[in-house]
Amino acid sequence: MTDQSSTRMNTAADGVAKLTPEPLARRMRSLSDRAIAWLFISPTIILLLAINIFPLIWTIQLSFTNYAANRPNRPVKDIGLRNYERILNDTDIWLAMQATAHFVIWTIVLQTLIGFTLAYLIDRKFRGHAFWTTLILLPMMLSPAVVGNFWRFLYQPQIGLFNYIISFFTGIPPSSFVMTGSVNLAPWSIVIVDTWMWSPYVMLICLAGLRSIPDYLYEAAEVDRASPWRQFWSITLPLAMPFIMLAVLFRGIENFKMFDMVNLLTGGGPGSTTEVASITLKREAFEKWRTGYSSAFAIILFVTVFGLANIYVKALNRVKQR
Amino acid sequence: MSRNNTRPRSSWPLFLRRGPMEIVATVLIALGVFMLMQPFWITLYTYSLVTTLAGTVMYIIVTKFPE
């Protein structure tokens, strides 16, 4: 590191020597550091105010009305908190939240198990592990929508590859079950695709956690003749925990608002068995056009995500200190 | 933003110090999220938003307190 920074220092100094100040810059000299700081930061803040905060305030305001976007001429009535009351007593939306919970919990459980196991194995540093790691990472970079759409093909009852492979190993006829079409299997079909896509994400973060554990701890444990099992439970797992938490929180937030993959794979169906929160929101807002009502629902989801985001940033800072 | 566990030197009372209050706020947020998505009792679901909101507001205020 010191080597590197000294060479960097040299190149920087060379660059400095070559260049001479320009007249325009002389005028800029009068700008104080404080002015520059605001000049640099304000465009970003203004953009975010315009595209994120102003709409958010608008949503809050709409959530107190009965506005419908497809009927802009209807008089807009202020109905206070009635939208919130209705949503928070609506059993259909409660069911949608439970469908979301099923999706979030199972994806987190499976992804953490698979991701951590993979990271633990990759940390054994077998030959060629860098190559295989990159290969494993591919699914998480792809578009969930476009890939989710293709999974619909893999899930086709007779011709789909997924059903064929299942029947090949279990002997169940491949046309006897419809992953995306049956009430029992549809919630699992989205869990499978999400796990396939995002286990590498958990793996990558866990790998960083495992690599951050200093060797001397293991050496000391070895001197104390602690069994590998014991080393795993009292060194590896506790020290990797902040990283696992980080991955779990982020996957939790992301899957809580999951839309694209589910929308293309099942569209919330059959019936409303896979209707996760974002799908319900889309149906209310852009199919039934109950803008005021859906705004209130959007605010509920937003508050939840915002609360979780606070915890996430706390977890980020904890990892950063390592 | 650091959470160090050294003995606090300030004369702030415990309930106004950052560390423990932050934990309370975090638990409140987690509780709200659980209430929103649990399948057991609709009354819990009804009050989930209030809980999460309270936790979040508390978190924002509490992080301004001294360590």
Next chain:
Amino acid sequence: MSATNTTAHSVVEPSVRSRRIAGAIVILYAAITMIPLFWIFITGMKSPPDSISYPPKVVFEPTSEGYCNLFTTRTRQTEEYVKALGEPETICDEITRRRNMVIAGPSNYWPRFVNSLIIAFGSTFCAVFLGTLAAYGFSRFRVPLADDLLFFILSTRMMPPIAVAIPIYLMYRELGLSDTRLGMILLYTAVNVSLAVWLLKGFIDEIPREYEEAAMIDGYTRMQAFWKVVLPQATTGIAATAIFCLIFAWNEYAFAVLLTSGTAQTAPPFIPTIIGEGGMDWPAVGAGTTLFLIPIFVFTVLLRKHLLRGITFGAVRK
């Protein structure tokens, strides 16, 4: 993901046998995880009957029919009509005529692909530009309430897209921005700028302040120091950030499907709408998906050393 940063557990070096077993399991997992991607790729080269055969075919005669169908629209004609036509001009002509069809014109895939390119690159450029400035501001100056501003910036990325889409839909309708490329570029810039600020702040934090201070002692203004000293040092970081933003904008679906319908529609909402006669035209979908995914393959390989940083908003380095 380089093999060089070893944590060689000197005493606890895993045994050769445990390493082999670990390798075998990971390679098996990698192979299984690649099956869907492999299937996308080969489906694009199958003929429609091959693509829906049972049992699924791994060995087949490759054809460009999927790609032809992807880029064209076709109309069915009588056999006599097709025979009366002259020599086929292109290979696609020939393939379509074999199915008693005639190419009617180009499909919408290419315009949608171009939209994706324009919107992804446009928004990435804006986001990285704004992000670099803001990141430098946060990294080098004492900004009041910096932590809160940074959290606010990050939280905008966490918002559920559908929740944001409701007011954006109304706003764009008022401003005449719905279904325009400009509107989508603005929206994606706003979403990406948060990632750009957080990532670039990490990268700029790593450049020692002494460089700029030395330059400023030599008569540089702050602006010049930023432009001629900091930026060149941050090139790798800026490139990595740009690729991350590009991938996000390229992959985005929720905003695109709700806010665009025609002229500004990107590829992700378009690909699921590709249908043939009597059901999905899976070879065409496979072909469209393959073309759409290739850039991401390339980017992922380019980015592999910075992936970890990108997905943790710059918190975990290395």
